[in-house]
Amino acid sequence: MDIPEDDFSRDDMLAAELSLGLLSGEDLVQAERRARIDRVFGDLVEDWDMRFAQMSDDIAPVTPPKGLLRKITNEAYPDSPKRLWQQLGILPAFLGAGAAALVLFATLQIGILMQANAPTFEAQIAAEDESIIVAAAFVEDSGVLSVEWRVGDRVEGRDVELWLIADGNAPVSLGVLNKGTKFTEFAISQDMRRLLAGGVMAVSDEPLGGSPTGAPTGTILAVGQITAG
Amino acid sequence: MTTREDIEDMIQRVALHDRAAFEALYSATSAKLFGIILRVLKDRAASEDVLQEVYLRLWQGGAETFSSGKASPISWLATIARNRAIDRLRRIKPSRQLDDVPEMVEPGPGPEASAVASSERARIDACLDELNPNRAAAVRGAYLDGDTYADLAGRFDVPLNTMRTWLRRSLMSLKDCMTR
Numbered sequence: 001m002d003i004p005e006d007d008f009s010r011d012d013m014l015a016a017e018l019s020l021g022l023l024s025g026e027d028l029v030q031a032e033r034r035a036r037i038d039r040v041f042g043d044l045v046e047d048w049d050m051r052f053a054q055m056s057d058d059i060a061p062v063t064p065p066k067g068l069l070r071k072i073t074n075e076a077y078p079d080s081p082k083r084l085w086q087q088l089g090i091l092p093a094f095l096g097a098g099a100a101a102l103v104l105f106a107t108l109q110i111g112i113l114m115q116a117n118a119p120t121f122e123a124q125i126a127a128e129d130e131s132i133i134v135a136a137a138f139v140e141d142s143g144v145l146s147v148e149w150r151v152g153d154r155v156e157g158r159d160v161e162l163w164l165i166a167d168g169n170a171p172v173s174l175g176v177l178n179k180g181t182k183f184t185e186f187a188i189s190q191d192m193r194r195l196l197a198g199g200v201m202a203v204s205d206e207p208l209g210g211s212p213t214g215a216p217t218g219t220i221l222a223v224g225q226i227t228a229g
Numbered sequence: 230m231t232t233r234e235d236i237e238d239m240i241q242r243v244a245l246h247d248r249a250a251f252e253a254l255y256s257a258t259s260a261k262l263f264g265i266i267l268r269v270l271k272d273r274a275a276s277e278d279v280l281q282e283v284y285l286r287l288w289q290g291g292a293e294t295f296s297s298g299k300a301s302p303i304s305w306l307a308t309i310a311r312n313r314a315i316d317r318l319r320r321i322k323p324s325r326q327l328d329d330v331p332e333m334v335e336p337g338p339g340p341e342a343s344a345v346a347s348s349e350r351a352r353i354d355a356c357l358d359e360l361n362p363n364r365a366a367a368v369r370g371a372y373l374d375g376d377t378y379a380d381l382a383g384r385f386d387v388p389l390n391t392m393r394t395w396l397r398r399s400l401m402s403l404k405d406c407m408t409r
Contacts, residue, residue, distance in 0.1 A: 009401075012404075013397050013400060013401070016397075016400045016404070017378075017396075017397075017400075020368070020371045020372060020400075021312075021315050021371055021372075021375055021376075021377065022371055022376075022377055022378045022381075022396065023377065023378070024377045024378070024379055046299070046300065049300075049304070049305075049308040050300055050301065050304050050305075050308075051353060051403070051404070051407055052308075052353070052372055053301075053304035053305075053307045053308050053311070054304070054352060054353040054354075055353055055354075055369060055372045055373065056265045056268075056307045056310075056311060056372075056373075058354075059261075059264045059265050059268050060264050061260035061261045061263070061264045062260060062263045062264040062267055063259075063260045063263070064259050064260065064263040064277065064280055065277065068259075068277060068280065068281060069252065069255050069256075069259070071281060072255070072281050072284045072285055072288075073248075073251075073252070075281075075285055076251070076284075076285055076288045076289070077248065
């Protein structure tokens with residue numbers, strides 16, 4: 001059978017490949033991004049998800065260990081500091097094998113980090129198309145701002161710098177985000193703490209080591225309002 | 230017996246943060262999802278982790294993305310479980326030789342599986358049987374073992390583009406057969 005080369009068939013095949021998890025590298029990143037923002041394409045992926053799901057019909061159920069539901073509800077229910085972090089991830093459940101689980105995994109990790117203290121302020125710093133999402137939370141007791149690079153590709157040979165913009169003032173650098181890990185912590189001075197309420201955080205693309213001028217020099221990648229935790 | 234409508238209803242109530250519905254959904258579906266995750270990962274501890282992720286995610290907003298009437302709720306849940314398991318598999322795969330892991334024995338479906346059986350059941354099997362056996366194996370391998378084009382090209386010893394052309398044709402035939 002020949003493959004018709006019209007746009008619909010091409011999209012439908014791409015949707016099948018994404019759903020089945022055949023793609024890797026840049027193809028995968030592009031297709032996942034498209035499934036998030038293109039409703040029609042997302043529906044094609046979902047149709048394929050339903051077709052392929054039949055392959056799991058014959059897999060025998062296995063009862064999970066007894067305590068697992070308890071562990072899940074302990075994470076899910078209490079009005080713990082973690083809840084705030086968990087609400088930040090806004091990815092559809094319907095994605096091909098890919099980014100969504102990584103985000104959740106990161107959430108659980110930072111959830112553990114955050115367990116002891118509720119954040120005083122937090123911000124979700126997101127690009128308009130959500131291709132980049134960075135979460136930040138400040139805990140008053142420790143004076144530490146925890147920042148998590150949640151979604152988006154880092155650019156080789158460039159750094160990402162975090163900025164605090166208070167009430168119409170010029171952006172103040174909070175520092176450069178770590179590259180090897182998704183998490184970065186910044187100690188926030190007393191003076192800076194006063195600027196957090198009602199302020200805005202942003203991340204910008206900068207040369208290695210951060211902006212040489214003290215003000216953002218590259219593209220502003222994402223912006224987010226700081227809210228009380 | 231838990232019907233498709235029951236499960237749909239539970240998912241919708243989980244979206245409203247109904248704790249009783251969340252626990253009922255877990256008790257009706259966790260064994261099925263754990264079976265799927267275990268089949269993909271073949272590792273109990275990792276599978277428990279992934280199962281936990283799946284339900285937490287449902288509670289934290291995932292359930293809101295379910296559109297009733299369109300998707301079978303159990304297929305929808307199965308897809309999430311399978312995708313999260315494949316994600317985990319890809320993170321651990323480099324340190325692991327899948328070929329060395331013996332195939333798990335798959336006994337017949339238990340009462341829970343039949344309770345949530347899809348009406349489409351076995352349709353895909355019949356359609357996969359119409360394909361060249363190698364290509365059917367490739368589709369199954371991609372679904373349950375997380376094989377990418379690159380993996381499959383290596384396994385069947387053909388260039389990547391050939392594998393892509395093969396599989397695209399197979400997927401087209403599969404869709405034709407399933408919508409027949």
